[in-house]
Amino acid sequence: MFKNQVVVITGASGGIGRGLAEMFVAEGAKVAISDLSKPEMVASEIGAAAFKCDVSDEASVKAFISDVESDLGPIDIYVSNAGVGSGNGKYVAGGSNESWELAWQVNVMGSVYAARELMPRWVERKSGRFVITASAAGLLNQIGSASYSCTKHAAVSLAESIAIEHADDGIKSHCICPQYVRSNMTKGMPMAEGSQDGLLEPKDVANALKAAIEADEFFVFPHPVVKSYFINRAMHPDAYLSGMRKLKAKVGQAFGKKG
Numbered sequence: 001m002f003k004n005q006v007v008v009i010t011g012a013s014g015g016i017g018r019g020l021a022e023m024f025v026a027e028g029a030k031v032a033i034s035d036l037s038k039p040e041m042v043a044s045e046i047g048a049a050a051f052k053c054d055v056s057d058e059a060s061v062k063a064f065i066s067d068v069e070s071d072l073g074p075i076d077i078y079v080s081n082a083g084v085g086s087g088n089g090k091y092v093a094g095g096s097n098e099s100w101e102l103a104w105q106v107n108v109m110g111s112v113y114a115a116r117e118l119m120p121r122w123v124e125r126k127s128g129r130f131v132i133t134a135s136a137a138g139l140l141n142q143i144g145s146a147s148y149s150c151t152k153h154a155a156v157s158l159a160e161s162i163a164i165e166h167a168d169d170g171i172k173s174h175c176i177c178p179q180y181v182r183s184n185m186t187k188g189m190p191m192a193e194g195s196q197d198g199l200l201e202p203k204d205v206a207n208a209l210k211a212a213i214e215a216d217e218f219f220v221f222p223h224p225v226v227k228s229y230f231i232n233r234a235m236h237p238d239a240y241l242s243g244m245r246k247l248k249a250k251v252g253q254a255f256g257k258k259g
């Protein structure tokens with residue numbers, strides 16, 4: 001279904017990004033992967049092209065998109081996957097301003113910069129597909145990281161805005177909302193390794209994205225149970241909060257580096 005399509009994936013030197021890239025390559029797409037440093041080794045292992053792109057820097061995102069289009073042709077699918085997370089510290093707003101700003105820049109503005117560059121081209125061409133790797137934390141909450149939760153909620157909202165504002169221009173948008181997946185981000189994180197809903201592999205996320213694109217569904221739920229949690233949050237917000245408090249008591253607050 002993606003044969004010869006030009007697919008871009010940011011933050012793809014490992015983890016979910018690499019899993020997504022492998023799926024698109026297997027489907028016959030022309031895949032460009034990028035990360036903070038050029039992921040040449042991964043690219044050669046999986047049969048993709050490697051680029052360097054710091055998604056928190058608008059000029060870098062613009063140059064990346066332009067370089068991919070000159071090397072591979074017009075971009076059909078852009079997967080904004082790069083992400084960062086850091087912990088609260090002792091109090092909920094305890095992370096440093098720098099850690100909040102970095103989360104905002106990478107988890108939100110990285111997608112804004114790419115969408116700003118691509119939408120005019122895609123509107124003109126009447127096609128394009130923008131995918132954001134948000135998180136279940138973008139619909140629910142990440143215990144131990146308010147900056148991750150807030151910015152992932154914003155990422156979900158941006159994906160929704162694209163789906164609403166540009167559907168009539170022939171542009172599709174999808175929002176990937178996994179719970180824990182094996183990657184550098186979750187390595188050594190007890191909450192992930194002991195998760196009651198399971199620690200998925202990156203290929204599970206890739207298969208879920210493929211299925212959602214085939215079914216023309218906006219939300220991608222690699223852990224299907226997240227959909228029911230999301231419904232429960234909307235229908236019974238106090239019961240949802242009570243459940244999250246119980247989970248916090250059970251798992252503690254270990255999330256990423258202290259912010």
Ligand SMILES: NC(=O)c1ccc[n+]([C@@H]2O[C@H](COP(=O)([O-])OP(=O)(O)OC[C@H]3O[C@@H](n4cnc5c(N)ncnc54)[C@H](O)[C@@H]3O)[C@@H](O)[C@H]2O)c1
Nearest residue numbers: 011015016036054055056081082083135180181183184185
């Ligand atoms: N692993 C999980 O449990 C999980 C769950 C839900 C959502 N996510 C999201 O999935 C995405 C991929 O994360 P992952 O789990 O594969 O972890 P990961 O750490 O392996 O991948 C994140 C990648 O983003 C890159 N990155 C960070 N800052 C960047 C920047 N400024 N510019 C470009 N690249 C940058 C990192 O170098 C890294 O390769 C992230 O957006 C993450 O928030 C992960």
